[in-house]
Structures are given as structure tokens and as C-alpha cells.
Amino acid sequence: MTSETRSRKRDAAATRAAILASAREVFARSGYDGAGLREIAAGAGVTAMLVRRYFGGKEQLFAEAIAAANSAPIIATEGVLKDEHPGAAIAQALVQITEPGAKPLDGFLILLNSASSVRAAQIGRDVIECAPQKTVAAMLEGENVEQRAALILSLVAGFQMMRQAIGLSALADSDPKVLENLLTPLFERLVKEV
Amino acid sequence: MTSETRSRKRDAAATRAAILASAREVFARSGYDGAGLREIAAGAGVTAMLVRRYFGGKEQLFAEAIAAANSAPIIATEGVLKDEHPGAAIAQALVQITEPGAKPLDGFLILLNSASSVRAAQIGRDVIECAPQKTVAAMLEGENVEQRAALILSLVAGFQMMRQAIGLSALADSDPKVLENLLTPLFERLVKEV
DNA sequence: CGGACAAGTCTACGATCGTAGAGTTATAAA
DNA sequence: TTTATAACTCTACGATCGTAGACTTGTCCG
The missing domain is CATH 1.10.357 (Tetracycline Repressor; domain 2)
Known part of the structure; x- marks a missing residue:
């Protein structure tokens, strides 16, 4: 649902990225237990089985999603601590x-x-x-x-x-x-x- | 599992209290979605159906549990703010x-x-x-x-x-x-x- | 002692979960 | 255009969820 769930040619890398983006959204909204693989998959325009195929399972997907989400840190620490005040x-x-x-x-x-x-x-x-x-x-x-x-x-x-x-x-x-x-x-x- | 799940005679009030206590424990450990009525019931030594009978449903039970848990406030505020320091x-x-x-x-x-x-x-x-x-x-x-x-x-x-x-x-x-x-x-x- | 009513349980329903392997379709090279 | 292969889907299993009404059992009054 993020950007272009429609009309994505069979591109494994792009599909994987779309699934990961959707996972970030859904995990953020519903947490680990509350998020469903089918919901995540639908957000990326695919089926739940493809998620399993690419990431192995829910746990691995979660680990990747949380790592990706954390690349944008909880608070932007760059520079802010070096500020004069x-x-x-x-x-x-x-x-x-x-x-x-x-x-x-x-x-x-x-x-x-x-x-x-x-x-x-x-x-x-x-x-x-x-x-x-x-x-x-x-x-x-x-x-x-x-x-x-x-x-x-x-x-x-x-x-x-x-x-x-x-x-x-x-x-x-x-x-x-x-x-x-x-x-x-x-x-x-x-x-x-x- | 808190205290006496065993040997409680057919006492509606005591059973209700036991269910509420178990609900506090389980909700605290697993959250609203993660907590199961069957698990809560087992902690009180009864079946899940009795929970529904006494509280009407999961939402009502949660509302009562959170109200009860909050009677012991997040931080003991009594007196502490009136302290000299x-x-x-x-x-x-x-x-x-x-x-x-x-x-x-x-x-x-x-x-x-x-x-x-x-x-x-x-x-x-x-x-x-x-x-x-x-x-x-x-x-x-x-x-x-x-x-x-x-x-x-x-x-x-x-x-x-x-x-x-x-x-x-x-x-x-x-x-x-x-x-x-x-x-x-x-x-x-x-x-x-x- | 024996019935009446509350207290508590049994079985089961429909839905949804993660997982699984076999099957189908689109794409890109030959 | 044909074909091999990666990309993707279909159907389904077993488990667990909240909920539901019918059923059984213990306790207390007369």
C-alpha cells in the first residue's frame, strides 16, 4: 500500500523490497503477534506464501524488518549531540x-x-x-x-x-x-x- | 497460579476474584491480544466458559483487569511528591x-x-x-x-x-x-x- | 432427606493463524 | 517461436482463538 503495489513485473529484488516495506508498516501498526503474513503480503501485492519463500518464515522477516526500520534510528542522533546546545x-x-x-x-x-x-x-x-x-x-x-x-x-x-x-x-x-x-x-x- | 487455585468451594465471588487476578497476570505478561481466555481460566482453576459467563467477554474482562491493576498506580505517588526533596x-x-x-x-x-x-x-x-x-x-x-x-x-x-x-x-x-x-x-x- | 437453583463443564462452531508442497504463469535466452 | 527456469499462486493442513448453548454437578433450604 506504500507506493506501487500495482504493475510490478516479475522482479525478485523489487518484490522482496516491497514485502519488507509492507512488513515494516504492518509490524509497526500491529506488533509481531498481531501482524499476519497474509496482511503483509497483501500490502506488497503478493501472497503469503511468497513471503515464506523469500524470508523463510515470520521470525526471519521480523528480524530483517526491525533491522531495516532501525537504520532510521529512534531519534536522529547525527549531529544533534555535537550541537552547541x-x-x-x-x-x-x-x-x-x-x-x-x-x-x-x-x-x-x-x-x-x-x-x-x-x-x-x-x-x-x-x-x-x-x-x-x-x-x-x-x-x-x-x-x-x-x-x-x-x-x-x-x-x-x-x-x-x-x-x-x-x-x-x-x-x-x-x-x-x-x-x-x-x-x-x-x-x-x-x-x-x- | 497466584495462590490457591486448588480446593475452592463453589463460591462465585471468590471465583470471580481469582479469574480477575489471573487475568491481571496473563494480560501483564502477554498483552491483550496475546492473552487467551483459556490460559486465564486455567490460572484460576476454571474453564474459559466461566470467564465469559462472569465477565461477558474478553473486552469487559480486560477493562476490569486494567482498572484493578491501576488501583496500584504506575508509581506510588502518595506522599512522594510532598517529600522535602x-x-x-x-x-x-x-x-x-x-x-x-x-x-x-x-x-x-x-x-x-x-x-x-x-x-x-x-x-x-x-x-x-x-x-x-x-x-x-x-x-x-x-x-x-x-x-x-x-x-x-x-x-x-x-x-x-x-x-x-x-x-x-x-x-x-x-x-x-x-x-x-x-x-x-x-x-x-x-x-x-x- | 430431597428437590431447586446456582456454579461450573462439555462439545463444537466458524474464523484465522503459520506453514507446506505441488502446481501455474510470465519472462528472457536460444 | 520455442523452451527452460525463475517468479508466483492454489489448496490445504493442524492448531488456536473467542464465542455459544446445552448439559452436569455441587450446595443449601425446607
Whole structure:
């Protein structure tokens, strides 16, 4: 349903990519257990059996989908931490990314909605531990960089969850500037630290 | 499986309570979609059909379970905000409650694991909006109390998610004191504000 | 002691899930 | 144009889901 589900000549690579894109969408919307292979396949304009043929099974498809979704990280960390005022930069980026109308990031939604599946949660842990946390931690200085990186991610994830997934009105309907001003000193503190 | 699934005489009230307790457990572990009526019933030592008989259906059972689980709030807010150093008190309570060995709070887990279900998420929003946020907001002073209350909950929820649900090692394996010291100024800022 | 009514179970339905292998069709080289 | 092969679909299995009404059994009052 993403772009061109219609009229795709028998092109294995393109079909595979279309299935993966559809999987990202459906996994993000319904989580690992809630997503059906038939629904994913329909989104790519094929049948469920082709999915199995290309990816081997649901687990492998999920692993590839979550890896792909995570290539666009939970929060765009490039540069934002090197900013002159990193706290403000993170706050602004976070508020902007999660604005009520915007589409939530697949990577986060897949993790959130798949939390109930033991297998999916395990994959999720590996993904978070490897990619975003290491990235953030590498850019910090001082003591307890790993803990501070994890807390930055906690705040980012918690804010996303409350604002987008739950739709908490105090966050969804508020002036972005107010939220930015409240978040900035928190991130500032975590980035710079004593 | 909680306590006494064996040898309970034909007592409607006790059976109903046992089913509700089992439902809390299973919903917390597997989420709305992942939980099966048969599994819930087995945990209470009855059959699935009795669940339907007492609660009418899965949705009603879920609504009652989430309401019951939320009577023990996501974070114990009583008193903690009136502490002399509320930021430190919240941080300490949060770190203590989420210590790796401890059992996560049902209320939070049910919400987290049921996020993929549209219907369940709607119930979750109402629960969060009504109970914890209003409680926290009522105890704050100054400007933007609702936004600040929502951000406190965001940080609490994000920390719980990363530490317990995901099991992020930087949070799960770290010295509690370090985490407390990092969290304290964040909560302090949100509680007191400018 | 014995019936009445609540408490609880049995069997089964239709739907949907992931998976499976055999079958069909379009494409590209000869 | 013929043909080989990759691309793709069809039909179906076994399991599990929520739901449903008929059935059985334990408990308490008279």
C-alpha cells in the first residue's frame, strides 16, 4: 500500500523490497503477534506464501524488518549531540519528530507493539543495545556515559510512547515550544553532566 | 497460579476474584491480544466458559483487569511528591520499584504489552489520563502543571520500559545509587520548575 | 432427606493463524 | 517461436482463538 503495489513485473529484488516495506508498516501498526503474513503480503501485492519463500518464515522477516526500520534510528542522533546546545537540539528534534500529525517512527513502534512477544522483545533488546545506545554513548563525555545514554533513550522513548502511542492530551495538544522548554534542561543535564 | 487455585468451594465471588487476578497476570505478561481466555481460566482453576459467563467477554474482562491493576498506580505517588526533596524521593522509589529482580507493576506491563491493540490502547489512554496524570498534576505548583506531570510519567514509563521490559543492560546492571543520582536532578527540575 | 437453583463443564462452531508442497504463469535466452 | 527456469499462486493442513448453548454437578433450604 506504500507506493506501487500495482504493475510490478516479475522482479525478485523489487518484490522482496516491497514485502519488507509492507512488513515494516504492518509490524509497526500491529506488533509481531498481531501482524499476519497474509496482511503483509497483501500490502506488497503478493501472497503469503511468497513471503515464506523469500524470508523463510515470520521470525526471519521480523528480524530483517526491525533491522531495516532501525537504520532510521529512534531519534536522529547525527549531529544533534555535537550541537552547541545539544539539550535544546535534542528537545527540538524530539518534539518535532513526534508532532501529533506526524507518522511515528517505525523502529520505535515495532518495539513498543511487539513487547508482548518474548522472541520479538529479545530481538528488540539486541537492536536497542547495539545501535542507538552505543551511538549516543559514544558521543558523550565524562562519567557514566552508558547510563546517561540509556536515560536519554528512556526519556525519548517515554515521551514518544506517551505522546504518540498513548496520545496523552497534555503532550499531544500542547504548544511545542512549551514542551521544548521543559525538555531542554533535562537533556542538557544528561548530555553535559557534572 | 497466584495462590490457591486448588480446593475452592463453589463460591462465585471468590471465583470471580481469582479469574480477575489471573487475568491481571496473563494480560501483564502477554498483552491483550496475546492473552487467551483459556490460559486465564486455567490460572484460576476454571474453564474459559466461566470467564465469559462472569465477565461477558474478553473486552469487559480486560477493562476490569486494567482498572484493578491501576488501583496500584504506575508509581506510588502518595506522599512522594510532598517529600522535602521530591526529586530524590521519586528517583529512589522508581529505582527501587524497578530493580531487576523485582516483578514489574502489572498496570504498566498491561499497557505496554497491549499497545498494539487499538481497543486496548484506547482503554489505556483513559486510564493514564484519569488516574496517574491527574494525581501528579494536582500535587504540582506553578506553570504547565499538566505538561510537567505528563513528562514525569514519560520518564517513569520510559525508564521502566528500558530497564524491565527491554532489559537494557546499562540500566539493569548498574549500581542503583548511580541511577538515582542521575535521575534526581531531572525529577527535581520537573517538580519544582523555574 | 430431597428437590431447586446456582456454579461450573462439555462439545463444537466458524474464523484465522503459520506453514507446506505441488502446481501455474510470465519472462528472457536460444 | 520455442523452451527452460525463475517468479508466483492454489489448496490445504493442524492448531488456536473467542464465542455459544446445552448439559452436569455441587450446595443449601425446607
